Amino acid sequence: MASPAFGRVLAHIAAKFGGGTERELTDDEYVAASRAANDGYAAVDGVEPVPAPDTRIVPVDAGGVPAEWVLTPRSDPDRRLLWIHGGGWVACHPVDYRNINEVLAREAGAAVLAIDYRLAPEHPFPAGLDDCATAYRWLRDNGPEGRARARAVWLTGDSAGGNLALALMLRLKREGAVLPAAAATLGAATDLTGVSPSMVTRADADIMVSKAGLDRVARLYVRDGTPLNDPLVSPLYGDLAGMPPLRMHVGDREVLLDDTLRFVERARAAGVHVETQVWPEMIHVFEGFCHMLPEGRASLEAIAAFLRARA
Numbered sequence: 001m002a003s004p005a006f007g008r009v010l011a012h013i014a015a016k017f018g019g020g021t022e023r024e025l026t027d028d029e030y031v032a033a034s035r036a037a038n039d040g041y042a043a044v045d046g047v048e049p050v051p052a053p054d055t056r057i058v059p060v061d062a063g064g065v066p067a068e069w070v071l072t073p074r075s076d077p078d079r080r081l082l083w084i085h086g087g088g089w090v091a092c093h094p095v096d097y098r099n100i101n102e103v104l105a106r107e108a109g110a111a112v113l114a115i116d117y118r119l120a121p122e123h124p125f126p127a128g129l130d131d132c133a134t135a136y137r138w139l140r141d142n143g144p145e146g147r148a149r150a151r152a153v154w155l156t157g158d159s160a161g162g163n164l165a166l167a168l169m170l171r172l173k174r175e176g177a178v179l180p181a182a183a184a185t186l187g188a189a190t191d192l193t194g195v196s197p198s199m200v201t202r203a204d205a206d207i208m209v210s211k212a213g214l215d216r217v218a219r220l221y222v223r224d225g226t227p228l229n230d231p232l233v234s235p236l237y238g239d240l241a242g243m244p245p246l247r248m249h250v251g252d253r254e255v256l257l258d259d260t261l262r263f264v265e266r267a268r269a270a271g272v273h274v275e276t277q278v279w280p281e282m283i284h285v286f287e288g289f290c291h292m293l294p295e296g297r298a299s300l301e302a303i304a305a306f307l308r309a310r311a
Contacts, residue, residue, distance in 0.1 A: 001281075002282070005044075006293060009286070009292060009293060012045070013208050016041055017208045027220060030216060031220065034217075037091075038091040040096070044289065044292055047291070047292060049290075049291040051070075051098055054072060055070065055102050056069070058071065060113070062138045064134060065135045067116060068094050068095075068113075068114050068116075069144050070083075070102055070112040071112075071144060074105070074106050075106075075110055075111045075112070076109050077147045079150065080110060080153050080154070081104060081111070081155075082132075082135060082136055083101050083104070083113065084115065084117070084155075084156070084157035084165050084168075085115075085157070085161045086157070086161040086162070086186075087160060087161075088217040089125075089217055090119055091119065096288075100288060100300060101114050103290055103297060103300040103301070108303075108305075108307045110307070111144050113135065115131065115135045117164070120217075120220050120221040121220040121221075124220070124221055124223040125221050125222045125223070128164060129164055129167055129168060129171065132164050132165075136172070136180075137177075139153060140178070155168065155184075156185070156307075158186035158187055158188070158287070159284065159285055165185060166190060166235035166238075167232045167233070167235050169183060170240075170243075173242055181307075181310050181311065182244050182247070182306065182310035183245075184248070184249070184303045184306060185246070185247075185248045185260070186287050186299070187285045188248060188256070188263070190235050191229075191263075192229075192234045193228045194211055194215055194218070196256070196258035198254065198255050198258040199214075202252075202253060202257055206255045207253075209255050209256060235263070236266060239270075240267045240272055241271055242272075243267060244272075245274070245275075246264075246272060246274045247275045247276070247307075248275075248277075249276070249279065249287075249303065251281075251282030251285075251286055252280050252282060253283050253284075254284045256284065264276045279299060282295060287300050
C-alpha cells in the first residue's frame with residue numbers, strides 16, 4: 001500500500017497536469033503549458049523540496065553547457081554523477097530536480113552535475129543530445145574544487161532525460177569513447193514510436209503522461225526527418241551489447257512501464273547486467289516527490305547504492 005502522502009501527490013499531479021486538452025492546443029500553446037505545469041511541480045500543498053542547509057549549489061559552465069553542481073558533505077569530488085533531467089525534451093531545468101540530486105549526491109557520495117541542456121522545439125534533436133555529450137566529456141576531466149580526472153563517472157536521468165542518458169551511451173559506444181561505470185534511469189522513454197503495450201494497458205492509470213502527449217513531444221523533439229526508431233532517438237532499437245551495468249526504475253501506473261521492461265529484456269539478451277524495479281501504485285517519476293514520499297526516497301537510495309557499488 002502506498003504511503004499516506006501519496007493521495008496528496010495524486011491530487012496535486014491531477015491539478016498540475018490534468019485537463020485533457022492537449023489535442024486542442026497549438027504546438028506553441030502546448031509547449032507553454034508544459035513549461036508552466038513543470039515549473040515548481042514538486043511543491044505539494046505549499047511543501048517545497050528545499051535542499052538541506054549543508055547542501056551547496058554551485059553554478060558552472062560545463063564546456064559551454066550551463067549546469068550546476070549539487071554537493072553535500074558526503075560528496076566525493078572524484079566520484080561524479082551526470083544528471084539529465086526530464087520534461088519531455090521541451091521543459092524543466094536543473095532547479096526542478098534539486099531534491100532528487102541532493103539525495104543522490106548524499107547517498108551515492110558523489111558530486112552531481114545537473115545540466116541545463118537546450119530544449120525543443122527551439123533546439124530540436126540532436127541539440128540536447130549534443131549538450132549531454134559535451135557535458136559528459138567535460139565532467140570526466142573537470143570536477144568541483146578544481147579537481148581534474150574523475151575516479152568514477154555515473155550517468156542518470158528521468159523520463160526524457162533517461163532517454164538521453166541511454167542514447168548518449170549508444171553514441172559514446174559508436175565513437176569508441178569511455179563509457180560511464182554504471183547508469184540508472186527513472187521512468188525512461190526508450191521507444192518514441194509509441195508501440196509499448198502499456199501505452200494502452202496503463203492509459204487510464206497514468207494521470208501525468210499519455211500516448212497523445214508523447215506523440216506530440218516526439219514530433220516537437222525530432223524535426224529533421226530522423227526516423228523515430230533511430231537508436232539515438234529510441235534507444236530500445238540500438239546495439240546494446242557492451243553497455244555498462246544499468247538499474248532501471250519505473251512506476252506500475254506508467255504508460256512508459258513497458259518502455260523500461262522491453263529495454264531491460266533486450267539489454268539482458270545482449271549480455272548487459274541490468275537490475276530493474278517496478279514500484280507498485282507509483283506514478284511517473286514519483287521520485288520527484290522524495291521530500292514527501294518514502295517510496296521516492298527509497299527508490300533513489302536503491303539507485304545510489306547500485307552506483308556506489310560500481311565506483
